[in-house]
Amino acid sequence: MPEFDYIAWLRSRTPAHPRVPVGPGDDCAVLAPSGRPLLVTTDLLTDGTDFILAEVGARAAGRKAMAVNLSDIAAMAGVPTAAVVAVALPRGGRAVGEELYVGIREVADEFGVAVVGGDTNSWDGALVVAVTLFGEATARGPVLRSGARPGDWVFVTGPVGGSIRGRHLTPTPRVREALRLHEVVGLHSMIDISDGLAADLNHILEESRCGAVLDAAAIPVHPDAVELARTSGRPPLAHALGDGEDFELLFTVSAADGARLLGASPVPVVKIGECVDAGLWLDDGGRRRPLAPTGWVHDL
């Protein structure tokens, strides 16, 4: 138990939230019932894997820990409500703990999330932070991965690839974008791009038992992917298809809804392909080749 009660401090700074009567430090946090399905996600981040503490600092680690969980709520078009935070701090790391929680608090505030509890520990190891985030489905229900159908159009909310150059630390979870889209079209399936565009599309296809063809020319390649390609020996498109931690949303809608989005979308979206009966394919100037979930394009 570290000398400073971070959780009590966090709770004391948590603004009143209609669904979360912040309690007086009991064994559990108490969330008032909302009558809507509760969404729950947890992501654990470790120093050396998800961030390099010595390079980026604890505030950035805290921001990322909250943001990646928010991205999971966004992927189901949920409204984030509350979080609990479990942390293993390097011994003597009071400054680390404070900076970490400042970062968590900043992103939580930005998205209206009440931090309602947690568990802070000191140990001989490196920094570990696990955020468990709660959200509520809207009246339209949560969007699952399993609803894609052949004929659906495939969209992405922004350019992808090369996030390792720094963007992976400061993702903007597409919470508001998901909710706006959920209002105006019927989202058949959705996921956030954490493993990589091809891998995450493959998750949708596996759950939906259908396939998809991506249009190579339509995929929005991030400038970071172009920059990374200068030294990696791989083309920018390979980074766009294979790199992870972009945290843009990947979703499918009916062709009719897709056409409406191309006409007037409430948020930036790019059509990158269409769903088919089976397989994962890349259409490169009319030539259709198998696309591996790793982003690798097989020559036939």
Place this chain on the structure above:
Amino acid sequence: MPEFDYIAWLRSRTPAHPRVPVGPGDDCAVLAPSGRPLLVTTDLLTDGTDFILAEVGARAAGRKAMAVNLSDIAAMAGVPTAAVVAVALPRGGRAVGEELYVGIREVADEFGVAVVGGDTNSWDGALVVAVTLFGEATARGPVLRSGARPGDWVFVTGPVGGSIRGRHLTPTPRVREALRLHEVVGLHSMIDISDGLAADLNHILEESRCGAVLDAAAIPVHPDAVELARTSGRPPLAHALGDGEDFELLFTVSAADGARLLGASPVPVVKIGECVDAGLWLDDGGRRRPLAPTGWVHDL
């Protein structure tokens, strides 16, 4: 990402639960609304602090990780429902992961908890496991720490002290005991003994703004405390008052309800003291001395 998808495996083995429609591997788990307040608790355990992996094995670590969270739900007289599990596995530790999840699964099954999601990571550090557990308040509501009143009788559900000799690894969370007590008496305040009897009673007193006198002769001293006293140089009672991780329940009720419990309690309970206006005291054969939350008894 380790080679084996533990979470998918866990979810595939999770029995159907009325409140938890186990989803098809989406970004979030979805819990159906219950109309009752949701209880949330999280505890993070680390190798070297909460268990010694090399000595006790990963299954014991998994059992403890689930049990200590269940104890927090018990402390509010809640019904545990579901959990998510975030883990950092030592690299190459597939066997560690499997044993850990066997332990988690065993205790979850014993208490009807559905494991609905999680996040499994490999890293260069030691084993870290963070369980976030959900429960529901009963129709009588959650029991808080803040409801003790002067005149209340103070009870404990079992003997305390010396858990470090091994019991701290295999606690029996008093979930059923709490629910039975909640049915038959008005529980004014309750907490589980994790920091130590005196420290946890002090948590109740601080939240309730009252005091208590413990009766030294009435405190049930565990045989482990007696055994530990042989080598520690401290009396068994000091271990009973100061040692942590007993995970028995400490609660207060009105004197009338207390008398009824002494007559016929549905579960084992021991009366150990009474609440007063202020202070924390130990009555040792008629001599009342200040008791520190550490368990230390001050000579006046």
